[in-house]
Amino acid sequence: MKKTIYVALVLFAFFTSCKGSDPSLSKQTIAVSTSSIALNYSSQTSSVTVKMTGTKWNATSDQSWCTLSVNSSSSKETDVTINVTGNNSFAARNAKIIFTLNNNDTVSVKVAQSALPSIPDYSSPIAASSVGMTSDVKTLAHNISVGWNLGNTLEVPGNETGWGNPLTTQQLIDGVKAAGFNAVRIPCAWDSYVEDTISYKIKATWLARVKQVVDYCYKNNMYVILNIHWDGGWLENHPQYAYQEKVNAKQKAYWQQIAAYFRDYDEHLLFAGTNEVHVDYNAPSAENIAVQLSYNQTFVNAVRSTGGKNAYRTLIVQSYNTNISYAVSYMKIPDDTASKRLMVEVHCYDPWDFCGDTGSSAVNLWGASYASYGKISSWGQEDYIKQQFSTIKTNFVDKGYPVILGEFGAVRRSSLTGTTLTNHLASRAYYLGYVAQYAKNNGIVPFYWDNGITGNNGFALINRSDGSVFDSQALNAIVTGASNGVYPY
Template sequence: MRHLIYILWIAMFSHCSDSGNENQNALTASKGSSTSSNTDALARRPTYPSYNTSPLPPDPNGMPSNATQLAAKINFGWNLGNSLEAIGGETNWGNPKTTQALIDRVKASGFNAVRIPCSWDQYANQTTAQLPAAWLDRVKEVVQYCVNDGLYVILNIHWDGGWLDNNINTQAQASVNAKQKAFWEQIATKMRDFDEHVLFASANEPPVNDATQMSILLSYHQTFINAVRSTGGHNTYRVLVVQGPSTDIGKTSTLMNTLPSDPTANRMMVEVHYYNPWQFCGLTADANWGNMFYYWGNGYHSTTDPSRNATWGEEDNVITDFQKMKAKFVNNGIPVVLGEYGAIRRLSLSGDALTLHLASRAYWDKYITQQAKVNGLLPFYWDEGSLGDNGFGIINRQNNTVGDQQALNAIISGGQ
């Protein structure tokens, strides 16, 4: 479902304390492959050169917080969506180039963290996996904008053309791991001087449906951790984020019974996303498996348009889902990042229907944020820059103002 969601986004908008080792060991003790047209090419790809060319001794300065302590410093976050991960270039999915003024607005709006979805493979030399210096410089510049404002940053490898997501299978496993190693050695080395305000995330929404694929995904996460730690310096202590299967809470609860091994204790978080019910949050046309919902939540159902009221995925489901993550990870010293959540606005409605829908959407934003905080999840709202019909956006990137005050107020209220 998560992979389906991402494809729908692309069609819609082009995305669219140190006792943690014992806790992680306790988690480990509790306990159909996807294919792609380029799998054979991946399997034949030669070993890339090592890009860990300047490893440093461990440097704990500026890195005092373990994952739980760092999580306590993050209130609620915002996604710089459809920008640095845009295929074809930073502005290719409809947003202007990211500036310090935009990040200043994000901070002024109340967020204290930014997730930066990022593409790398489209810029890489496909023979050597070398990343261009200019792109590494640009990404570092945007990260610096956030750090300048005292914001926490999660920098990831996003869908990125699917080089990882489309190849969670045994045939491509060795070559995907080789590219994961090469990319993260370069990214980690470039970003190494940042202090604990910067976190790295292994992937985005890796589609996994069974234990075999889960094992392969864990190997990709292990390669990520090994590559980052190998560069040393601040990266020895940096908090790292690994994604649950499909970043789906149900699958993560069921399949993610082992975490990668980390030589640095207590510096790991798990990531999931939340767009439930999808019929309310993102579905833009009735489907054979279900129809669009316009109204969600207790007190926000329509009496005049009852066929569009949510029939599942309401408050009780949110509580149940988030409590699963709290019980499995948070209570065991492993913070959980709610890396994306959001619901589209349906501006094709009018009159009382539109008013009720927008109020319902704001209630969803508030409730998800609130329940995330109650259960120890770190909420990062998905903003892809669109303020129009079917858009998620809150910040107007054309003039660096708040474009949806109602939604912003809801998130702030939920995060308090």
Template sequence: MYPSYNTSPKTPDSTGMSAAVPLAAKFKLGWNIGNTLEATGGETGWGNPLITESYVKAVKQLGFTAIRIPCAWNLHIDNSATAHIDQNWVNRVKEVVGYCVNNGMYVMLNIHWDGGWLENNISKLKQDSVSAKQKALWEQIATAMRDFDEHLMFASANEPAADNAEEMGVLAVYHQTFVDAVRSTGGKNSYRVLILQGPSTSMSLTYDLMNTLPKDPVTNRLMVEVHNYTPAQFCFLNQDVSWGKMAYYWGNGYHSSIEPDRNATYGEENDHIADYNKMKTKFVDKGIPVLMGEYGAYRRDGSANIPKELALHNASVDYWITFTTKEALARGIKPFWWDTGGALDRQNNTVKDQRTIDAIIAGGK
């Protein structure tokens, strides 16, 4: 369907390329450069400035050791008949990866939502066409990024919308295509750590449905990715909707008696621990590291929705952040905070929300 982009495979090169478990041990707290390279209108399309090396240094200075780069590629195809990615875009992404690697940061580079071409098309009907594009894009990405050392990890997708066994079977095909495409390019890619997203990046669905990982010619080089915004009503909901009301208060000792209808009703400490334990027993304990590629809970400080007990709300956000970070790390799960410019100001690289940063760092202690 598309031409092969694996036109210059290299001899496998394992120099400086660790297996998944020792690699995961080298980083702890992760950070997302969200709403930027995955933005539909290009890097600045969603209001963030161009990524600079000084921004990456600022993230490192705060105490983070890994960066996730959500990235669009399909949106930058300059020939739809051949699925060829605009070389200027490839070069720009490579430049940003370089900012990270040159500063000793570990990097997770993915194909993000990207118009939904993969993650909204997990079906038998679309399987062949989506798989063909997955192959074409990853051959190009992997070839371009091949010479980076183990600091760069590739991630197959973002939040693939699979929620039953049949869809998991299709998602497994997309993941296998990804592994095969990257490995085929050779060089350091023959040994690079690759990251596979669980169905809908849900811990419970991943536990129930993700029972096999792709075949990989090299052993012990795969990781699994899940996300955590539990409960959504507390973490990010910014208005009351049909399926739930916003929650402002979360956790033991942080519920409001003044505004009881805004207390979280599920997804509190025990539910997080249960989810993390599922990831630990299914993957971590078997030598497959788990990355919590996105997580976050955000403050309601807008004019429309101000909690009546604002201090208690802010304290419960802090508590959620520290608790989820700490309990994930305690089970060998590496957390990557989702930030779109809310905690760290990207115009001048200054902290905008010191409490959030402090809460993440506290969870990492």
């Protein structure tokens, strides 16, 4: 939005002549087209015009969120664009721009930006109810044998079929249950399904659609994890102080609505507050950790505030970027009014050059017994997986917090041929079974990442169109590995 305001304001600077002075400087003027600008909370620009009879002016802003297109000029008339970033706070703010003529006399412009509009409280609390919510986290985790992700579907911003998968049906979820899974993780978008961007009220049609998919799972007596996923990155990409207040307000609004809508569901429904919150894939700063943990706390508070069965519902909180090493180094469990109702979530795509890399650094094989068939990664082999899972057990499971391995998997490199393909598929199956088994041995509940892609470099196990098995080799490895694993609780 660009707004131009022109209100005449003239400041005359009179300079008395003295012995040896330049007569041309005896009288100079500077004028700015307005003394004040009022803007709303969004990112935008505004224009002013500066006129002078001197030789040069300079300008500075006392706030970093308010910058100028031109900070100095020797022209007699100059148009200056004032750039203002969005106000992510619920408090109004002001900036002052000083125009200085020949480093002497000044004229100022005040820039006032309004606060974010307030967001309604959606908690609509009711009395707490423990009916159907009797299992503590260890009991509940023990009841999940192995889970499956409905990936690249409900988390697609604004369009469930936008990333190539068909609408989810009861037939698909029936097929997932028949394949051996008793839990479904539903990555979900919410920010792209609001009635407006001021109240953040979620569309009733979208809540009803998500409910329909949850009910598909309930009809099979399956456990369900419902989360807030990437959804354009409004939360996931912003663990910084500059976004903290705004993101927490949205996080609260969305989870109050989701929780209130689903609060009559029993303990088979679990909520997961975020997904992979991160700036990049480097180690986080203290700021990143503090802000990301605040998103976890807001989630817990929002769900509990709605009452009903949500007073006892098992909730899942994430480590920074759901990274195992970052979980061990930085994760702090939120405060909770419920007892023994929190789990932690991490993901595992290690080693990435085997699991997900599709570039020149990719490798086709994993595991010591497959090294004789070709190149394996220089890291992330069996001992590494064991060690990573062991640290999770020590730091969380042994302290009363079972862990969800919300995503794990490895791409199927089906463009390979001959024995190269055969060895790759066998190695991949070995990896998937190994991860599933050793996850469970360490109290970590495994959920395979299925994105529905059956082509080269896809993760699909199940055909999305009819629920039939697409990749029986990988599926059998996961289910068998999970069956061989034994939870330590």
